[in-house]
Amino acid sequence: MERLIDLRSDTLTKPTEKMRRAMYEAEVGDDVYGEDPTINRLEELAAEKVGMEKALFVPSGTMGNQIAVMAHTERGDEIILESEAHIYYYEVGGITALAGVQPRLVPGKHGIVNKEDIEKVLRSKNIHYPETKLICLENTHNRGGGTITPLETMEKIKGLGIEKGISVHLDGARVFNASTALQVDVKDIIKHVDSVMFCLSKGLCAPVGSIIAGKADWIEKAKKYRKMLGGGMRQAGILAAAGILSITDMVDRLAEDHENAAKLAKGLSEVNKITIDLSTVQTNIVAFSIEKTDMQAPAFSNQLKKRGILANPIGPERIRMVTHNDVNADDIDSTLDTIKSMV
Numbered sequence: 001m002e003r004l005i006d007l008r009s010d011t012l013t014k015p016t017e018k019m020r021r022a023m024y025e026a027e028v029g030d031d032v033y034g035e036d037p038t039i040n041r042l043e044e045l046a047a048e049k050v051g052m053e054k055a056l057f058v059p060s061g062t063m064g065n066q067i068a069v070m071a072h073t074e075r076g077d078e079i080i081l082e083s084e085a086h087i088y089y090y091e092v093g094g095i096t097a098l099a100g101v102q103p104r105l106v107p108g109k110h111g112i113v114n115k116e117d118i119e120k121v122l123r124s125k126n127i128h129y130p131e132t133k134l135i136c137l138e139n140t141h142n143r144g145g146g147t148i149t150p151l152e153t154m155e156k157i158k159g160l161g162i163e164k165g166i167s168v169h170l171d172g173a174r175v176f177n178a179s180t181a182l183q184v185d186v187k188d189i190i191k192h193v194d195s196v197m198f199c200l201s202k203g204l205c206a207p208v209g210s211i212i213a214g215k216a217d218w219i220e221k222a223k224k225y226r227k228m229l230g231g232g233m234r235q236a237g238i239l240a241a242a243g244i245l246s247i248t249d250m251v252d253r254l255a256e257d258h259e260n261a262a263k264l265a266k267g268l269s270e271v272n273k274i275t276i277d278l279s280t281v282q283t284n285i286v287a288f289s290i291e292k293t294d295m296q297a298p299a300f301s302n303q304l305k306k307r308g309i310l311a312n313p314i315g316p317e318r319i320r321m322v323t324h325n326d327v328n329a330d331d332i333d334s335t336l337d338t339i340k341s342m343v
Helices: 017-025 037-050 061-072 115-121 151-164 175-182 216-228 237-249 254-269 297-306 329-342
Strands: 054-058 078-082 102-106 132-138 167-171 195-199 210-214 285-289 312-315 318-322
Touching: 017 237, 037 054, 037 210, 037 237, 054 061, 054 216, 054 237, 061 132, 061 167, 061 195, 061 210, 061 216, 102 115, 115 151, 132 151, 151 167, 175 195, 175 254, 210 216, 254 285, 254 318, 254 329, 297 312, 297 318, 297 329
Parallel strands: 078 102, 078 132, 132 167, 167 195
Antiparallel strands: 054 210, 195 210, 285 318, 312 318
């Protein structure tokens, strides 16, 4: 069978052989009792890596974000999100169904909001209004095209949160992509928030799992919500073994994904009838418009699939491609040649 070039998402990464061996050999126990040594090592390593007091392993990024919202808020509160944030857009209405909070949306530019944008929607004290308890940021921003919120912007938003008594949570599913692109320690990003979620199962190649991290007492609260949502796993050290290697072995190679994304974006910019804003291609996500072709995005992606390339439509006339460990520079060349032949 001819090999598919799968650019739909970095969630499609396969665990490395080293990960598979580590999973096979993992020392395990019952994590709900706190007795899985491999889970404990992963959580300690993750907390140290991001500069937080404690960390918690969760089955998915979505669960991690939902737990974070629940642990920061009470039912009837309001939270502030960018209008196309993953927490709002792709998490099945969980913030209202599970946490019982009301979203207040702030349109950003390529997914990035600033302090002034947020200040405009902050509510005054009034018996008719919900309490604003949480600001959720996303870095990198998925629907923004993998865009990075500048550190100075995050610092100002955190300052606003401190001033107003509002916590700040970071959906950092791809925060290591952000730190790689900025060439800074990931701690320099996360120091501007009260809590963070990051995925082990995207560019970092673990088969399952994400991490949430924050203050120790907050993590204890989060752990109870994890149990409530069915995320308390037993001998989960088999999964944590891969996560340890995600953090120790896979972060540095993210730069290769960014190089392939930049190569893809530049090549697309030179294709007739393809429109792409190169300024948005900052990490491993490439979003482009096919508005000038005679196809809609679903038909375009179907035509790509027939030619051995998988990509996701993200609107009537937009396509998203994501580079990752299982895509190489030759695959980028093949993808560009195929698109040129199509349009």
